[in-house]
Amino acid sequence: MTIPFNKPFIIGDELKYIEEAVKSGKISGDGLFTKKCQNFFEEKYSFPKVLLTTSCTDALEMAAILCDIKEGDEVIVPSYTFVSSANAFALRGAKIVFVDSYSDNPNIDPREIEKHITPKTKVIVPVHYAGVACDMEAIMNLAKQHDIFVVEDAAQAIDSYYTFADGTKKALGSIGHFAAFSFHETKNIIAGEGGMLVVNDEKYFERAEIIREKGTNRSAFFRGEVNKYGWVDLGSSFLPSEIISAFLYAQLENLDKIQSKRIDIWNRYMNGLNDLMEKGDIKLPIIPNYSTNNAHMFYMVCRSYEERTALIKYLKEKDILSVFHYLSLNKSDFFLKNNLEIDIPNSDNFTDSLLRLPFYYELTEKEQNLIIEEIKVFFDA
Known part of the structure; x- marks a missing residue:
């Protein structure tokens, strides 16, 4: 019998929760299980704001909009990564500047980042390859020095941490301005597809919600904060269905x-x-x-x-x-x-x-x- 490279698995109440979601009468986005998953991540990893998405790619595209990427902006990305790390920013008109990994591991080398920073550099995208942290202290120091956004591509990095020189330990995804995670069937925690955006700066919370809801303030309307909702910004349909969130929540419990x-x-x-x-x-x-x-x-x-x-x-x-x-x-x-x-x-x-x-x-x-x-x-x- 063949040993596959990857195999999806059920470990707990995935099917039970999917049935519950269907019977609840709501399987479109932002239902009970979506909120349960978001609360789980915010509490366990001290992420200030979590928004589930249909994929990590969608989360990266949301981050590119939040960074206000425009034609001519430069975005530094490791050459050794999945196309989404670059494509999300190329879609907004950015010039992608590829830089090298370390010689002994595939993560982006901060020394190579520094060589390629120009006045047009808008974002650095460190990709935590195999869930192993990039040198986030060095990268954040560069970003602060040059006033650059950092978007962590944490697709593979759930439940992984970085320790700063002073001993402070932080979950990957909580260090940059934004972070994107994946729950694709090849990841540690799976939902078939699915992802999430982490927003680490409170001033972007409201806009992130709007972008995720097709550019409307629909989320605020459902919370009773506005008496109607309309088109107020760029956005797209980035919400996962409750089917994905229900499967994911059973995985998170385990x-x-x-x-x-x-x-x-x-x-x-x-x-x-x-x-x-x-x-x-x-x-x-x-x-x-x-x-x-x-x-x-x-x-x-x-x-x-x-x-x-x-x-x-x-x-x-x-x-x-x-x-x-x-x-x-x-x-x-x-x-x-x-x-x-x-x-x-x-x-x-x-x-x-x-x-x-x-x-x-x-x-x-x-x-x-x-x-x-x-x-x-x-x-x-």
Whole structure:
């Protein structure tokens, strides 16, 4: 039987809550379960304002509107990321400025950010790859110095934290001006699709609600704060249905259980593959001392594109599905239509060599040991 790369799962009352939502007579957005989820995140992670969205992409697009991105503004984004990190701002007319990762992990390098800041820079988008924190203290210092917005792409970073030099520990997503999370079926906590926007500055609370409600002040109307509602700003339909929120809330009730299991899986991979790292066959994830590990994924870095391709093929022959990840966005067809090719070596190396291993809640110890053993057989050969 094939071991898939990912597998959605039910852990608690997902189906029961979906039925409750349907029977309540309201399955459109902003119902009971949406509010339960938003309250959960605000209380657990001290997020000042949470708005569930249909996707992390939508949350990023809302952030771009809140930052008032206009034609000619520059937005700094890591080249090694998913297209949404850049596309949300490109849609508003921004010039996307791609910068490199560290050489030893895929997160954006603040030294590279600093080199690319100009008077036109409006936003920095740190992407917490694999749920591991970017160096947020360094990034926020740059942002403050140059009066730049920071939008955390925390798609993979639920339940992960950053520790500042003074010992202060904050949840990822609570540090920048805005943050976007994902509940796609490949994430730690899933709802099929779904995401959320975190707003960390009170002066943007009201506008964020308006943008999420198609540019209307409908939310304020339902709270009785205005006697009618109308079109007052830019916006779109960013609300998830109660079906998504109901599924998500059941997952949130089991967050600690899910995280504990995922950390066990992550540690088993790390311990099982450590010998190969010590021999120099592969590189394994690095967790900086300022970051916690939320066990979002487990990746390894091969020595070359050819070696990774051969390993993927070998594992597939053994009914194990492993996958590569992002393609450097500076090499994308869309970017090269209007821009010269630029050299971003670390991102290109991860594009060619990084491999993600099967990782999901129901992955068994037996299946995982088989994956580790087959990887060792490949390198021994």
